[in-house]
Amino acid sequence: MSSDQHPVPLEALPPGWGPVECCRGYLAYRHARPPIELIADRTTADSFHPGLGLSHCWELQYQYALDDRAVTECIGRVPTRGAAVEGLLECMSRLHDRLENRTDPLEIRSVLNGVSIGDAIPDGSR
DSSP states (O other): OOSSSSOGGGGGTTEEEEEEEEEETTEEEEETTTEEEEEEEEETTTTOOGGGGEEEEEEEEEEEEETTEEEEEEEEEEESHHHHHHHHHHHHHHHHHTTTTTTOOHHHHHHTOOOOOOOOOTTTTT
């Protein structure tokens, strides 16, 4: 783990979640059961409406193992690091409340698709 301090204190994390990596443009938290990693990655805002005036945004993702490979799916995009942290916490809480120890990728996707990211950035793909 990087020497940077994670924005969420350990005592504020839902049970079973722990920090993996923290740097200026990347945050990651992991849970063992279900085996999943939640990621906030700072990226360019190329695909967004130019009127939003964003050069960068934070993409929330989740990663899980499927057979012998890692699968990464996008949850959504937010404009700030603070919004990314809030989004990650919401995802962790939802997964904790709804999945317990189940590991079915379709159940994980269903739970995370239902997460409302308050500061979500609209893109042209929807």
